[in-house]
Amino acid sequence: MNTPTLSRRHFLQGAGALLVGFNFAGGPLALAARTVEPRAAIDKPLGTDRVHAWLAVTDDGRVIVYSGKVELGTGVETALRQIVADALAVHFDTTEIVQGDTALTPDQGYTAGSKTIQQGGARLRAAAATARGLLLAKAADRLDVASSRLVAADGEIRVDGDKSRVLRYADLIDEAGFDAPVDSDAEAPEARRFVGRSVPRVDIPDKVAGRFNYLQDLRLADMWHARVVRPPTTGTVRTPAVASIDRDSVGKNVEIVQRGAFVAVAAATEWAAMQAADDLSVQWADLEPMPDADTPFAAFDAAAGTGRVSAEAGDVEAALGDGDDVLSAEYDWPFQIHDSIGPSCALADVREDSATIWSATQGVYPLRSALADLLDRDERAVRVIYVEGSGCYGHNGADDVAADAALVSQAIGRPVRLQWSRADEHGWAPKGPAMRMQLRGRVKDGRVAAWAFENLTPSHLTRPGGGAGARNVLAGNLVHGTHASDRYVGGDRNAPADYRFDAYRVSTRWVDVADALLRCSALRTLGAIQNSFANESFIDELAAAAERDPVAFRLDHLDDPRARAVIETVADRAGWQARVSPQRREDSAPTPRTGRGMAFARYENEFAYVAVVAEVEVSDGDGIRVRRVVVAHDCGLIVNPDGLENQIEGNVMQAVGRTLKEAVTWDRTGVTSLDWAGYPILTFPEMPEVEIALIDRPDQPSTGAGEPASVPIPAAIANAVFDATGQRLRAVPLRWNGSA
Structure with a gap:
């Protein structure tokens, strides 16, 4: 996408024209904070096995959907309503969702891993189809006809061919027995009215118009504002101690909260809290410096044990042999942050007998467990309510800031709003782990004869939950002098290549949390994007060694027809011309040089299929520019095509x-990339043109789409740079050094 530079002023000047098509009421950019109160709790089951845990029908025919999976900005609220509307035979507009509330919604764990439609959608479809069957059975009794003669549509059941004999769902609901088990095999209507259609997302109009209330916009009555005073070892794993606090360094109208190494201030206004946080004088002890190194891998290598084999076949070492035709390569990936445009925020109202926390967490129940431990409360006395935050791509600071707010509210005895600063977010939120991938391979007779993969990685999951209590929130670490619990998860995601090799071995060397240098956890795709960067770059290296076209070489190692289909589709859509990479050109050829590269991945080796072709320009002046990306995507049955795109x-x-x-950059004191200047992200003028080929498979279950398309992108770009220049770039971020 060759996008012209657009200033905020010009965007807002054009907003009126942009918004006309939405037919908005009121001004197009009506910004206002909202005072919030929790939705009244009702007496309903919260388990996942009964229909009325998921659905309710009101007297006026509205359908309330209770979902433990939440809207993170991905469009799942709309898609889940589409699924329920079809399965229950009601109109989409009569549905609404209550999401992520420990007093109202079932416990579905985290909204993560691209599993909302795949798992949450399937469960809601089963609950709605079960409810429809119950309603039909009750209507058959009331109307004294066989169920086969009944038609359910738009929240009504009528006798086929007799318009006078009609019952509303609301008329049947008290007798319908919604206190019944969910039948996982219950059949939804064959005809799909909403699933498969690009139903407009319900959240977009208010977001574009500035009327949407993110968590950052909410307020509580009589609340104070708070800020946490952090130790100077920004973002590091090791917990220091507080030596002393000069309480006279701030004004009298400021509350100071200390528990262990957790220090915070609270005041009546946000500005007063910010000023107090800057002014408070804290002396720290037991500060442990970061290693004096540009990368973490020497420290990782010293701390990690031997590799744990996760997949293997054949005798890899024998197949590799000791000849000079064995290829080896090492690929590095840095620590990265979540890029959320709005820093993390939470509201908390902790009282003697109850605690209510509003959070943008991905898991209200795991967070409740951590907060109950931190506050020393029974879990049943803690309520966590999800409110969408401004950007979420994994385990960011949402859980941590909720714990911060809860501790302060408990200490000062009043409602609290606590928002992190940009520096807090970049410095202290969990990072996507740095990883190193080492591969060896050999080509014989034009095919891969041996493949050996080993990576070095911290865990990609230190979220609340899993029995960790308060250990997996930052405040818990500071209060108790601990670090997050060790769970070796995510670093081996997509470590096995998706191809058929006769001899292969895949192993992972895990780095304990205490040795990870920075706080690490889940960032979009977990380890899949890193591992696929290595795998899909290395398969290209082997193709070049075999003097084979990269597409044909991949297809020769694939039997799965859906895998082959996405590769063939993307090659066709991109206009791929079969040849060996890199391009043959004179060394004196002027820049920019152009190249194309491809990559493929099946997410977690068992879900959505994605193939990508990237086209790049490489020049000595501008470096690497991605001009075009073509994507072929197969995630089974498509619920909402536009939302998927x-x-x-x-x-x-x-x-x-x-x-x-x-x-992420750091020095001996900790993270130094604490703003957008130190941690740049892609800008609008740098965005490529994107073309998408959706492969719909109505006969296959839906799988998630929140992450899979990210996975093959880095390798496709690196392979395109190689095609353009003949230079292999094996360390992210990719840097062109001006020689080929």
Whole structure:
């Protein structure tokens, strides 16, 4: 996308024209904070096995959907309503969702891993189809006809051919027995009215108009504002101690809160809290410096044990042999942040007998467990309510800031709003882990004869939950002098290549949390994007060694027809011309040089299929520019085509930025990339043109699309740079050094 530079002023000047098509009421940019109160809790089951845990029908025929999976900006609120509307045979407009509330919604764990439609959608479809069957059975009794003669549509059941004999769902609901088990095999209507259509997203109009209330916009009655005073070892794993606090360094109208190494201030206004945080004099002890190194890998290598084999076949070492035709390569990936445009925020109202926290967490129930431990409360006395935050791409600071706010509210005995600063977000939110991938391979007779993969990685999951209590929130670490619990998760995601090799071995060397240097956890795709960067770059290196076209070489190692289909589709859509990479050109050829590269991944080796072709320009002046990205995407049954395209486009843009620009920097004191100047992201003029080929498979279950399209992007770009220049770039962010 060759996008002209557009200033904020010009965007806002054009907003009126932009918004006309939405037919908005009121001004197009009506910004206002909103005072919030929790939705009244009702007596309903919260387990996942009964229909009425998921659905309710009101007297006026509205359908309330209770979802533990939440809207993170991905469009799932709209898609889940589409699924329920079809399965229950009601109109989409009569549905509404209550999401992520420990007093009202079932416990569905985290909204993560591209599992909302795949798992949450399937469960809601089953609950709605079960409810429809119950309503039909009750209507058959009331109307004294066989169920086969009944038609359910738009929240009514009528006798086929007799318009006078009609019952509303609301008329049947008290007798319908919604206190019944969810039948996972319940059949939804064959005809799809809403699923498969690009139903407009319900959240977009208010977001574009500035009327949407993100968590950052909410207020509580009589609340104070708070800020946390952090130790100077920004973002590091080790917890220091507080030596002393000069309480006279701030004004009298400021509350100071200290528990262990957790220090915060609270005041009646946000500005007063910010000033107090700057003014408070704290002396710290037991500060442990970061290693004096540009990368973490020497420290990782010293701390990690031997590799744990996760997949293997054949005798890899024998197949590799000891000849000079064995290829080896090492690929590095840096620590990265979540790029949320709005820093993390939370509201908390902790009282003697209850605690209510409003959070942008991805898991209200795991967070409740951590907060109950931190506050020393029974879990049943803690309520966590989800409110969408301004950007979420994994385990960012949302859980941590909720714990901060809860501690302060408990200490000062009043409602609290606590928002992190940009420096807090960049410095202290969990990072996507740095990783190193080492590969060896050998080609014989034009095919891969041996493949050996080993990576070095911290865990990609230190979220609340899993019995960790308060250990997996930052405030818990500071209060108790601990670090997050060790769970070796995510670093091996997509470590096995998706191809058929006769001899292969895949292993992972795990780095304990205490040795990870920075706080690490889940960032979009977990380890899939890193591992696929290595795998899909290395398969290209082997193709070049075999003097084979990269597309044909991949297809020769694939039997899965859906995998082959996405590769063939993207090659056709991109106009791929079969040849060996790199391009043959004179060394004196002027820049910019152009190249194309491709990559493929099946997410987690068992879900959505994605193939990508990237086209780049490489010049000595501008470096690497991605001009065009073509994506073929197969995630089974497509619920909302336009929403799916939105997700793919967002994945592409973020992954291009992660590939070319993003890396956390640090010195001996901790993280130094504490603003957008130190941590640049992709800008509008740098965005490529994106073309998408959706492969709909109505006969297959839906799988998630929140992450898969990110996975092959880095390798496709690196392979395109090689095609253009003959130079292999194996460290992200990719940097062109001006020689080929």
